[in-house]
Amino acid sequence: MIGSLRVRLMLAATILAVLFMLALLPAMQGAFSLALQDAIEQRLASDVTTLISAARVENNRLLMPEQLPDERFNLADGNLLGYIYSREGQLVWRSKDTLDANINYKPRYDGRGNEFARIRQDNGQEFFVYDVEVKLLGGKSAAFSFVALQPAREYDATLGGLRDNLYLGFGAALLVLLALLWVGLTWGLQALRRLSQELDEIESGTRESLSEQHPRELLRLTGSLNRLLFSEREQRSRYRDSLDDLAHSLKTPLAVLQGVSEGMAQRPEDREQAWVLQAQIERMSQQISYQLQRASLRKSGLVRHQVRLQPVLQSLCDTLDKVYRDKQVQVTFDLPEPCLVPIEQGALLEMLGNLLENAYRLCLSEVRVSVRVLNGIEICVEDDGPGVPLDQRTRILQRGERLDRQHPGQGIGLAVVKDIIESYSARLTLGDSPLGGAAFRIQFPPA
Known part of the structure; x- marks a missing residue:
């Protein structure tokens, strides 16, 4: 075709x-x-x-x-x-x-x-x-x-000479006509090329809407696309506001319950019930967070995002260094310059935050983040921890599945990562790292 x-x-x-x-x-x-x-x-x-x-x-x-x-x-x-x-x-x-x-x-x-x-x-x-x-x-x-x-x-x-001349003349005329048609079509289709360029600018975030500097045959199309863009932005804005309102409304009751459980834990006769209550509160909090993340961290339909990776990684690692200060984790970056990732910043923070938190928690002393640009962009997060057995790699990507039972959690971090990656048509693979531990690779398709 x-x-x-x-x-x-x-x-x-x-x-x-x-x-x-x-x-x-x-x-x-x-x-x-x-x-x-x-x-x-x-x-x-x-x-x-x-x-x-x-x-x-x-x-x-x-x-x-x-x-x-x-x-x-x-x-x-x-x-x-x-x-x-x-x-x-x-x-x-x-x-x-x-x-x-x-x-x-x-x-x-x-x-x-x-x-x-x-x-x-x-x-x-x-x-x-x-x-x-x-x-x-x-x-x-x-x-x-x-x-x-x-x-x-x-x-x-x-008559034979005329026939030959006609064939030659018509052949030359056909070539000239096709050349003129090609030039005419190139000129005529410039409007579609300008429309395509404006759509690329909208996807890259440098333009908010399509202009009206188009032939009148395309104005109805551009008007419909502008209305669609406006409707999408309005819907996403209302959606995020609703999610923020929901998170805020749930935060206060959970805090009250958490305070009640801490008060109960001070009484020896209620300590066991308090532990059960705290565990359920923590589980509720994590499940709510997970569902909110799944609902909000989706790629928008018409806008293509480009986020610089270096500042996001540095911010996450600075925070995790404070959380795991006793480990003294050494983090190395192997990134090209400039390194742009085709994903929304909030989704990138959530995705790398879960992967880096797992790497910090399970590593011995070293974590490495590298990026390769070959056929698309590949982000690799590695550590020198115990790694993941081959027969367990598929299972840990499922919601609620965990290999590490020594630390609290509901096993939803990698499930969140997987959901985010799939929403951007990317692919997550789990393998062995030269450092000795696990290597999580995220492969984004070519733009």
Whole structure:
């Protein structure tokens, strides 16, 4: 399937132009052939008139002069053949050029006066014939048929040359026409190219909406797209506000419950119930956080994000260094410059925050973050911890599944990461790191 609109239009125009020219060629050849035959007929009629004007009858006998006014009848190697037949069909006179010609032609006295035709001899030669019936001196016995013939080879050669010239001319005209069509289509499709550029600018975040500087045929499309963009922004804004309101409204009851559980934990008889309550509160908090993250951290439909990776990594690592200050984790970055990731900043923070928190928590002393730009962008987060057994790698990406039972949590961090990655059409793989631990690789598709 042809993906280019310009190529499709050019292909359609080429087919139509070729079909038009193929239909036009026979019509032009036929018109030229008729015009050429008409010219031959007029010339032969003039030659017959010359014969008639030179003829005279004495005693019912046709007399012709030795030298005719038209020199072509007097030349033995001319291309003009002249005959005069009696009413009985007997040849009574012939021009000098016919002495070596063996032409089988018999005039017809059918009362039509004159006849123009093309005849073919037994040897394959073809001639144009103009035959005129004349009654000299008004006598019935003095009726003759004056005939002028011309070989058809010149006509065929002229028509063949015309055909060749037509093919060459039409071929050159077709090439010129296609070149002009290509230029015209390029100019005509500039509006679509400008529209595409503006859409790219909207995706990159440098433009808010499409301009109105487009042909009127596209204004309805651009207006619909602008309304769609505005509606999407409004919907996302309302959605985020609703999520913020929900998070704020749930935060206070959970804090109250947390305070109650801490108060209960001070009483020995209620300590066990307090631990159960605290565990359920923590689980509720994490589940609410997870669901809010799933709902809010989605790639917007028409806007393409580009976030610098270095500042995000540095901010996350600074925070985790304070949380895990006792470990003294050494973090190294291997990033190209500049390093832009096609993801929303909030989603990038949540995704890398979960991966780096796992790496800090499970590593011995070293964490490394590297980026490769080959076929898309690949982010790799590695550590020197115990790693993940091969038979457990699929399971830990599922919600609620954890290998580490020594630290609190509900096992939803990697599930959040997986959801975010899938929402951006990226791919998460888990392998072994040269550092000795696990290596989480996130592969973003090419833009």
